[in-house]
Every structure is written in structure tokens, then in C-alpha cells.
Amino acid sequence: MAKRGYHHGNLREALIKGCLTLIEKRGPTGFTLSEAAREAGVTPAAVYRHFEGREDLIAAAALQGYEMFGDLMEHAYGDGQPSALAAFEATGRAYLAFARKFPGYYIAMFESGISINRSPELNKVATRAMGVLEKAATELSQHIPAEKRPPPQMFSAHIWAMSHGVVELFARSNPGTQSPFPPEDLLESGIGIYLRGLGLIPQDE
Known part of the structure; x- marks a missing residue:
């Protein structure tokens, strides 16, 4: 998936929204941080700028x-x-x-x-x-x-x-x-x- 042009201020929000989508689909333990990043349309490395773990x-x-x-x-x-x-x-x-x-x-x-x-x-x-x-x-x-x-x-x-x-x-x-x-x-x-x-x-x- 191509990265979306997130600015610094809304990357965190995009990751949370991606997390919520995955929680609804798979439950709170059914996804990885990399999958949350993919759901938000960013690289896995981007997640760690804001969150230490799932x-x-x-x-x-x-x-x-x-x-x-x-x-x-x-x-x-x-x-x-x-x-x-x-x-x-x-x-x-x-x-x-x-x-x-x-x-x-x-x-x-x-x-x-x-x-x-x-x-x-x-x-x-x-x-x-x-x-x-x-x-x-x-x-x-x-x-x-x-x-x-x-x-x-x-x-x-x-x-x-x-x-x-x-x-x-x-x-x-x-x-x-x-x-x-x-x-x-x-x-x-x-x-x-x-x-x-x-x-x-x-x-x-």
C-alpha cells in the first residue's frame, strides 16, 4: 500500500484509527504493529515514533x-x-x-x-x-x-x-x-x- 501524505500532527491519529479497525476485525491480540502501520498506510518504522508496542x-x-x-x-x-x-x-x-x-x-x-x-x-x-x-x-x-x-x-x-x-x-x-x-x-x-x-x-x- 502506498504511503499516504500524513503530516506530523495526524500520523498518531491515523495509527489509532488503523488499530481500531483491526481490533474490530480480529480482537485486541489479533494483529501486529506492522499490520496497524499497513492499515494506516505508513511504514512499520513510523509506528515506533509514537508507540513502543501494540x-x-x-x-x-x-x-x-x-x-x-x-x-x-x-x-x-x-x-x-x-x-x-x-x-x-x-x-x-x-x-x-x-x-x-x-x-x-x-x-x-x-x-x-x-x-x-x-x-x-x-x-x-x-x-x-x-x-x-x-x-x-x-x-x-x-x-x-x-x-x-x-x-x-x-x-x-x-x-x-x-x-x-x-x-x-x-x-x-x-x-x-x-x-x-x-x-x-x-x-x-x-x-x-x-x-x-x-x-x-x-x-x-
Whole structure:
């Protein structure tokens, strides 16, 4: 493939885009740096001007993904929701929407094995993004007496796990995992059952 005329400022971005394309096709361990360079239309040597290895490149993609994800989650949470429950459910729908629209970013963030502690910058953006769900959980539990209130970190983590499971099984068109219900309905009903079990919403709501 002939090299494209990249300037210094956008070579890094071209490599990240090439990485995302390969992640979607082959997964986070199914390609080499040389293949990422080929996808971006540059020589393999060009990759090492910006990244030390494949994990470095995937971490850069994850960083971008968390920035986008955080913006989406904050928008969903604060977009004029009529109640704490509606805001909480909106963040769940936003999670599914992100996974569907940006599968390469989603895989880099949550399925590549890249730790959010790999760099202070990555930790900062990831913490902000996932902190939205915890904030929504905190708001939802305010009506429960403090001594009976479950830690918001606990049930926000449970909702995260539920959301991730719905994404993995039903929201990415994996073979053999067709559901008779839309993923959004599965997640919303699951959240409702879970929150009622914790006493966070009334049984008849």
C-alpha cells in the first residue's frame, strides 16, 4: 500500500484509527504493529515514533474511548431526566449505545487487558467515565437511611457487570446468542429487578 501524505500532527491519529479497525476485525491480540502501520498506510518504522508496542497503541485508543464514553455518560445522566431512577437507567442505555456504535473503542477499553492504571492520564479519564454511574447510584440511594444504604460503589459495579454481560451476549450480534428481546429491554428489566431487590425503588414502581 502506498504511503499516504500524513503530516506530523495526524500520523498518531491515523495509527489509532488503523488499530481500531483491526481490533474490530480480529480482537485486541489479533494483529501486529506492522499490520496497524499497513492499515494506516505508513511504514512499520513510523509506528515506533509514537508507540513502543501494540499495548501502547491500544492504550492510546482506550484513552480516546474513555474520553468519548465519559462525555456520553455525563450527557445521559444530566440530560433533563425527571428522576434519579430515570437518570440511572439513561446511563445504562448510554453504555449499550456506546458499545454498539464504537465497538473498537469498547474492546480497547474493556476487553483488551489494558489496565486503567497504565498511565495517570488513562486512569483519570476512565475514573471520570465510570464515576458517572457511581454518581447516579449515589443519587438513587438517598431516600434509604444511611445505616441501611448499600454502598453505591457496590451496586454501580453490579450494574456495570450486567451492562457488560448484555453487550457481550446480545448487543454485538454474536453467533448463537440471539435474544427474543431487545438488549435495551433486557438491561432495563434486569436493572429494575436488581434495584427492587436492594430496596432502591418501590416494588410497585
